[in-house]
Amino acid sequence: MVFSSAISLLHHNERIPREEIEKYISKGIIAHLRKQGVLKESDTLSHITCQECNECLCEVESFDGGVRAYCETYNSFYDLPESYSQPSYKFDTNGFLSLLKEQFDIKGSTEKISTNFFNIGYLSTDHTHIFFSFDDDQNNHSQDIDRILGSNGKALIVVPFSASQYTYTGNRVRPVSLDSVGKFTSRAISWDKEEFEYIVESTFRSVEFTLHGELKHNGVILRDYASGTNQYAFLKTLFDSFGRTVTNETLFDNAKKTVPNFRYTSPSSFAEKTKSNICNKDKETKDIVEKIIVPASAAGSKKGYRMTNPQA
Ligand SMILES: [Zn+2]
Numbered sequence: 344m345v346f347s348s349a350i351s352l353l354h355h356n357e358r359i360p361r362e363e364i365e366k367y368i369s370k371g372i373i374a375h376l377r378k379q380g381v382l383k384e385s386d387t388l389s390h391i392t393c394q395e396c397n398e399c400l401c402e403v404e405s406f407d408g409g410v411r412a413y414c415e416t417y418n419s420f421y422d423l424p425e426s427y428s429q430p431s432y433k434f435d436t437n438g439f440l441s442l443l444k445e446q447f448d449i450k451g452s453t454e455k456i457s458t459n460f461f462n463i464g465y466l467s468t469d470h471t472h473i474f475f476s477f478d479d480d481q482n483n484h485s486q487d488i489d490r491i492l493g494s495n496g497k498a499l500i501v502v503p504f505s506a507s508q509y510t511y512t513g514n515r516v517r518p519v520s521l522d523s524v525g526k527f528t529s530r531a532i533s534w535d536k537e538e539f540e541y542i543v544e545s546t547f548r549s550v551e552f553t554l555h556g557e558l559k560h561n562g563v564i565l566r567d568y569a570s571g572t573n574q575y576a577f578l579k580t581l582f583d584s585f586g587r588t589v590t591n592e593t594l595f596d597n598a599k600k601t602v603p604n605f606r607y608t609s610p611s612s613f614a615e616k617t618k619s620n621i622c623n624k625d626k627e628t629k630d631i632v633e634k635i636i637v638p639a640s641a642a643g644s645k646k647g648y649r650m651t652n653p654q655a
Pocket residue numbers: 393394395396397398399400401413414415416417
């Protein structure tokens with residue numbers, strides 16, 4: 344079972360017999376989740392959400408023939424699988440959210456807004472608020488989101504299913520599937536911090552490179568170039584891969600295809616000279632542009648550049 348489905352299953356079942364959970368999640372992962380405080384041993388049979396009417400809270404009890412629960416709505420007992428008398432686990436939703444916050448440096452306290460919806464904090468670098476929703480329908484949450492975001496806030500909503508299933512539409516909000524930022528290995532959760540940062544950066548860009556060749560920051564034009572120039576080709580390639588490292592070779596190849604009378608023969612000399620040419624303006628502009636186009640290394644320590652939102 345993939346990471347997001349497992350978390351969703353755990354959350355939606357108050358009490359899960361050990362035997363049951365081992366069908367879906369490896370023992371290594373279960374041990375890991377217990378160690379992290381996300382799964383806790385459940386002491387008694389206690390209560391479950393009714394499997395008959397889906398509404399009442401049923402007390403589970405043992406009797407001679409096995410295990411049963413009492414439904415208040417239908418005023419009757421019904422049998423439960425034998426596994427309900429066996430050792431079981433309980434999912435600690437807050438424990439899981441704390442773990443998630445720790446991985447991605449999410450600050451602030453966690454606030455439960457409704458049954459399946461949490462405001463889990465914010466990123467300190469900008470006005471990005473982070474929510475966690477176990478529901479794919481968030482019509483009920485849009486007012487809460489708007490209230491928390493205020494006039495210039497933005498939000499990522501982490502969800503334990505595919506992001507395309509999330510119904511909210513709005514340009515300040517983006518759903519992120521748990522599966523795009525984490526996965527199960529054989530005995531742990533492997534969190535992808537780099538991908539998370541990439542999602543944050545690329546979703547809410549303060550930098551733009553328009554088709555007309557304008558490099559803008561927060562709507563202000565810093566530089567502008569006609570298409571067919573080295574600078575235009577260089578900036579367009581970086582912008583198309585916003586947030587990712589682009590090697591000097593790729594920058595060079597793309598420019599060669601689109602720039603008439605292209606003169607460079609060396610990828611590194613093309614990239615370095617074009618970059619410094621773009622940065623070469625008054626000090627104020629230079630300072631910002633140098634934070635937008637940063638030197639970076641790709642896999643195999645290949646040199647290149649990356650376009651980012653300049654950090655204050
Ligand atoms: Zn019931």
